[in-house]
Amino acid sequence: MEDELSNNSEMETATLSNEDILAQFEATLDMPEASDNSEQADEHVEEPDADENASETPSDTDEPVFEIDGEQLPLSEVRNRMMRQADYTRKTQELAEQRKAYQEAQFDKNQLRMEALQGIEALKQQMAIEFSMMPPEPNWDELLKEDPHSYMLAQREWQRREAYAKQVWEAEVALRTQAEAYENEQHQLEVQECQKRLLEKYPELRDRSTATQVLGEMSELLQSYRLTQKDVEGLYDDRVISIIYDFNKLLKAQKAIPEVVAKMEQKPVISQKQNSSKASDAYTRDFNKFNKSRNGNDAIALISRLL
Numbered sequence: 001m002e003d004e005l006s007n008n009s010e011m012e013t014a015t016l017s018n019e020d021i022l023a024q025f026e027a028t029l030d031m032p033e034a035s036d037n038s039e040q041a042d043e044h045v046e047e048p049d050a051d052e053n054a055s056e057t058p059s060d061t062d063e064p065v066f067e068i069d070g071e072q073l074p075l076s077e078v079r080n081r082m083m084r085q086a087d088y089t090r091k092t093q094e095l096a097e098q099r100k101a102y103q104e105a106q107f108d109k110n111q112l113r114m115e116a117l118q119g120i121e122a123l124k125q126q127m128a129i130e131f132s133m134m135p136p137e138p139n140w141d142e143l144l145k146e147d148p149h150s151y152m153l154a155q156r157e158w159q160r161r162e163a164y165a166k167q168v169w170e171a172e173v174a175l176r177t178q179a180e181a182y183e184n185e186q187h188q189l190e191v192q193e194c195q196k197r198l199l200e201k202y203p204e205l206r207d208r209s210t211a212t213q214v215l216g217e218m219s220e221l222l223q224s225y226r227l228t229q230k231d232v233e234g235l236y237d238d239r240v241i242s243i244i245y246d247f248n249k250l251l252k253a254q255k256a257i258p259e260v261v262a263k264m265e266q267k268p269v270i271s272q273k274q275n276s277s278k279a280s281d282a283y284t285r286d287f288n289k290f291n292k293s294r295n296g297n298d299a300i301a302l303i304s305r306l307l
Contacts, residue, residue, distance in 0.1 A: 103189075110182045113175050120172045127165065134161075194238040201242060214245065221248050250300070257299050261287070 063075045073081075137158065144151040198205065205211045221244065222232055235241070290298040 106182060106185070110179065113179050113182075117172065117175050117179070120168060120175070123168060124172075127168070131161070191236045194236050194241075198238040198241060201238070202245065214248075217248055217252075218244050221251070253303055254299050257290070257303065260303060 065072050065074055066078055067073075068078065138154055140151065140155070143154060205214060218241075286298070286301050290301075
């Protein structure tokens with residue numbers, strides 16, 4: 001009996017697969033509740049002594065324990081973590097859908113804005129033609145003295161024309177301001193996407209100190225090719241930055257080759273390794289190949305052989 005209990009306890013703390021964990025969840029969550037009849041029946045059963053209960057029935061806090069990523073977790077904690085992860089995934093998906101709907105709506109608004117600006121341009125041309133056919137602005141003081149009635153009519157016409165022109169100008173300014181804000185927003189989104197792709201490709205750049213060092217090296221590299229701050233201002237395309245970053249790493253590898261080769265030539269021969277003739281032959285072949293070609297790829301292959 002003791003052997004069976006020890007085996008059962010060992011099985012509870014053993015590492016289980018995802019399928020075993022889910023099966024355990026289903027078995028735990030779908031346990032049928034005690035019926036009313038069973039509760040009534042229990043009322044007439046004499047309760048055993050406290051000592052017997054403690055020795056024969058487990059406490060309410062006992063629950064299976066699972067090992068996940070090297071960590072011992074009770075069933076309740078595993079279930080809570082899975083529920084939190086599912087809730088996080090659901091909210092992330094909802095946020096992505098809302099962001100997509102917002103971008104689509106903003107795109108449609110900007111299309112209508114561009115069409116309105118085209119209509120304003122056509123209206124401005126028509127206004128210029130009509131205004132050119134009108135008589136020039138009169139001398140208001142003389143007109144007022146000579147013909148007050150004509151003065152009032154002309155004033156009213158000029159005010160109407162100026163108000164109309166001002167209304168068109170204000171509408172154009174508002175539309176162009178909104179269009180510029182939309183373009184700036186799209187630019188920022190594109191910059192963020194480029195940064196995201198860059199960090200996915202080079203995860204080491206997530207470290208601030210590493211990123212600072214790399215950016216300094218890349219700046220010095222660009223300056224060595226006489227590129228100014230104005231030349232690289234606004235550079236955010238991850239494809240271009242990737243080329244510069246990879247080229248900088250290649251240059252650093254080439255500069256490190258002579259030092260690595262010198263150290264390897266000074267390294268004493270280890271006679272115990274009798275089975276390293278193939279590796280030695282491969283190193284000699286790569287070394288000779290690099291000496292002849294002085295090619296970056298050959299240099300990288302040689303350094304990889306030395307690591």
